[in-house]
Amino acid sequence: AQSVSQHNHHVILSEAASLELGCNYSYGGTVNLFWYVQYPGQHLQLLLKYFSGDPLVKGIKGFEAEFIKSKFSFNLRKPSVQWSDTAEYFCAARGAGANNLFFGTGTRLTVIP
């Protein structure tokens, strides 16, 4: 069965610290992968996505993610976080060409000024 796991439920960092949020997926075929962010009081926004090609994907606001097929992982990274990065981050996956988008449980990031 398809599933997405996010291991960190709540991460607290100081400004300028580096960030890595884990995401693992379970899917039998070709998969599309996404990271969404939800800032307080706002709707989900796409940070970045991976369909094919270069496994290192650059997104908005300095975020990047690396698709490692052998590990079924798509971890989100940012070298230096800012207070404004405080938000909930969701990893999601779907089969290529499929409608269903499966979400992880989300990781709450709190950045302390």
Next chain:
Amino acid sequence: GAVVSQHPSWVICKSGTSVKIECRSLDFQATTMFWYRQFPKQSLMLMATSNEGSKATYEQGVEKDKFLINHASLTLSTLTVTSAHPEDSSFYICSARGDRGRVNTGELFFGEGSRLTVL
């Protein structure tokens, strides 16, 4: 970027009443829209896929007679929670998949969500 708007953003109703939530794609057409439900501290769970001009496709375990979905136009899908009960209280989120045109085909855009509280 493309905008998806949900209305109302927050609704409180009495048990037994029905509540309608609208999802509109404001500047693009969406043949396909999706309805999700999110419980506190849990993931978004896909409830159903809404297709313009045809019946919605419901996920396993979702009661289609309880959660009525209508996708009457390329920019509007509605979710009606019929005879709502306290256990239906949740955060409902819609998303729209951009058709060809102004948005990248296949990318999903999310509404801001609608919080339903059933007393």
